[in-house]
Amino acid sequence: MSEPVRVAFLGLGVMGYPMAGHLAAHGHQVTVWNRTAAKATAWVAQHGGTAAATAREAATGAALVFLCVGNDDDVRSVVYGADGALAGMADGAILVDHTTASADLARELAAAAAKTGVAFLDAPVSGGQAGAQNGKLTIMVGGEAEAFARAKPVMDCYGRAVTLMGPAGAGQLTKMVNQICIAGLVQALAEGIAFAGKAGLDQKLVLDVISKGAAQSWQMENRGTTMVDDTFNFGFAVDWMRKDLSICLSEARRNGAKLPVTALVDQFYAQVQALGGGRWDTSSLIKPLG
Amino acid sequence: MSEPVRVAFLGLGVMGYPMAGHLAAHGHQVTVWNRTAAKATAWVAQHGGTAAATAREAATGAALVFLCVGNDDDVRSVVYGADGALAGMADGAILVDHTTASADLARELAAAAAKTGVAFLDAPVSGGQAGAQNGKLTIMVGGEAEAFARAKPVMDCYGRAVTLMGPAGAGQLTKMVNQICIAGLVQALAEGIAFAGKAGLDQKLVLDVISKGAAQSWQMENRGTTMVDDTFNFGFAVDWMRKDLSICLSEARRNGAKLPVTALVDQFYAQVQALGGGRWDTSSLIKPLG
Numbered sequence: 119m120s121e122p123v124r125v126a127f128l129g130l131g132v133m134g135y136p137m138a139g140h141l142a143a144h145g146h147q148v149t150v151w152n153r154t155a156a157k158a159t160a161w162v163a164q165h166g167g168t169a170a171a172t173a174r175e176a177a178t179g180a181a182l183v184f185l186c187v188g189n190d191d192d193v194r195s196v197v198y199g200a201d202g203a204l205a206g207m208a209d210g211a212i213l214v215d216h217t218t219a220s221a222d223l224a225r226e227l228a229a230a231a232a233k234t235g236v237a238f239l240d241a242p243v244s245g246g247q248a249g250a251q252n253g254k255l256t257i258m259v260g261g262e263a264e265a266f267a268r269a270k271p272v273m274d275c276y277g278r279a280v281t282l283m284g285p286a287g288a289g290q291l292t293k294m295v296n297q298i299c300i301a302g303l304v305q306a307l308a309e310g311i312a313f314a315g316k317a318g319l320d321q322k323l324v325l326d327v328i329s330k331g332a333a334q335s336w337q338m339e340n341r342g343t344t345m346v347d348d349t350f351n352f353g354f355a356v357d358w359m360r361k362d363l364s365i366c367l368s369e370a371r372r373n374g375a376k377l378p379v380t381a382l383v384d385q386f387y388a389q390v391q392a393l394g395g396g397r398w399d400t401s402s403l404i405k406p407l408g
Numbered sequence: 409m410s411e412p413v414r415v416a417f418l419g420l421g422v423m424g425y426p427m428a429g430h431l432a433a434h435g436h437q438v439t440v441w442n443r444t445a446a447k448a449t450a451w452v453a454q455h456g457g458t459a460a461a462t463a464r465e466a467a468t469g470a471a472l473v474f475l476c477v478g479n480d481d482d483v484r485s486v487v488y489g490a491d492g493a494l495a496g497m498a499d500g501a502i503l504v505d506h507t508t509a510s511a512d513l514a515r516e517l518a519a520a521a522a523k524t525g526v527a528f529l530d531a532p533v534s535g536g537q538a539g540a541q542n543g544k545l546t547i548m549v550g551g552e553a554e555a556f557a558r559a560k561p562v563m564d565c566y567g568r569a570v571t572l573m574g575p576a577g578a579g580q581l582t583k584m585v586n587q588i589c590i591a592g593l594v595q596a597l598a599e600g601i602a603f604a605g606k607a608g609l610d611q612k613l614v615l616d617v618i619s620k621g622a623a624q625s626w627q628m629e630n631r632g633t634t635m636v637d638d639t640f641n642f643g644f645a646v647d648w649m650r651k652d653l654s655i656c657l658s659e660a661r662r663n664g665a666k667l668p669v670t671a672l673v674d675q676f677y678a679q680v681q682a683l684g685g686g687r688w689d690t691s692s693l694i695k696p697l698g
Contacts, residue, residue: 244621256618281613283613284610295603298596300623302593302599303625305596309670313656313663317584317659319585327546331534331626332627332644335625335627366603373603379592379673
């Protein structure tokens, strides 16, 4: 872990709130900002530190500025403009974006930050709300090695595996690979479990048996039973997964990758949304198969 | 493990040959039969026991008759007819089919066997050639509990997890769920790895990082690196996977299960076959994405 430094955390959602908390717990001087100010007030009441009125104010004087918001446009609104983070950041500071966003945005931000001597790291995370709370996120980072070396000890406050994947955008591209691998995997699991039901098998016994072999997956072990139980009020929401898959499919248009099953599963998630399941966990892909 | 008994093993392919070997190594009196007699001669030279000229001859006097052949028609040709296994089996003996075949065939064989007082278990395996060789197969069994209780201690010679899944056909149906879960999962992994390549990422580093989280799977851990290396001359052949998926898709027509991604992946395997990859490992799904 690092020497205590002055940091800012922008965006106190289900991920950012506990991540910023880990920074404070490790002794860093944390200034927070959130679009809805009440959350920042609550955070300071719990963790100490300071709440700022604008992203710029929070970023002023910080060696590292972290943000974790919703999508590309949210990131732009927090970073750019008179009240944006970049306006407050000093030469030599580092901007770290934990939002899952496009690789294009990462390259754009790296270029914009460089103009004022600020380094940029795209650093999307996986591990979900639980990973943020227990400080065990996987963090996939794109950017320059020197900035990564300075930021990593601070990210270790909430990261279990913090890895530099390549230049600006490489963190986002790695997160896309992660989501692509998950989308088709969850659909395959859903088809298998639904088939087991139609076949009259004891679905949980089937999962118990086949999870010992080549069909095993984290999703089977952690979402199989809840899929059988038709329970989806937890986990990673379908609306967010569709946002991520949209980024993957756009990037694939650009780099020429073929994603036939990923594209199809994105459509199945649209069916889940149509069933009212936008906030359900991604394992709700089994719903349209019922 | 069981008291030594007299058993027969019919079909000495890449799976049956080592499975029968484990029976001999555990002290059972094994009579083998194989369509190509030379393999049976070689097996006896290695393991002792007896080679029979016909399936009927091998089955005569055996308490348990195991078979492991190619497909439904192969099973019928070994079990039925004047030289078939059933003609030699005594009242009270048990016929155990380790072939991955249809659930309909399992029900048909159970009925045919019952006419002569023979019990039938459908018992497809997973774990591949390596699992057969080291005696650590997962065995999914359909049939009556009494026959299962008698056969299980003998199957434990080569099974790590031998589970009764339900009545005749339930073993085959469980194996189908296994293959359904694998098909879409491997395609998703292939799309992810191919995307990583098009995105200019270090594919092995990506796999190392994302295999710690929600995208993790046995396939990612055991086939990811070889997919990156474009190596497919091992493992479970595409031709056999297509046979298994054909069984899954037929059964789904009957029970009403929806298998959109499984059906699509079956078509991608047809593309791999068209590329000359019928004998390649199932992870060759990445080939048409190149």
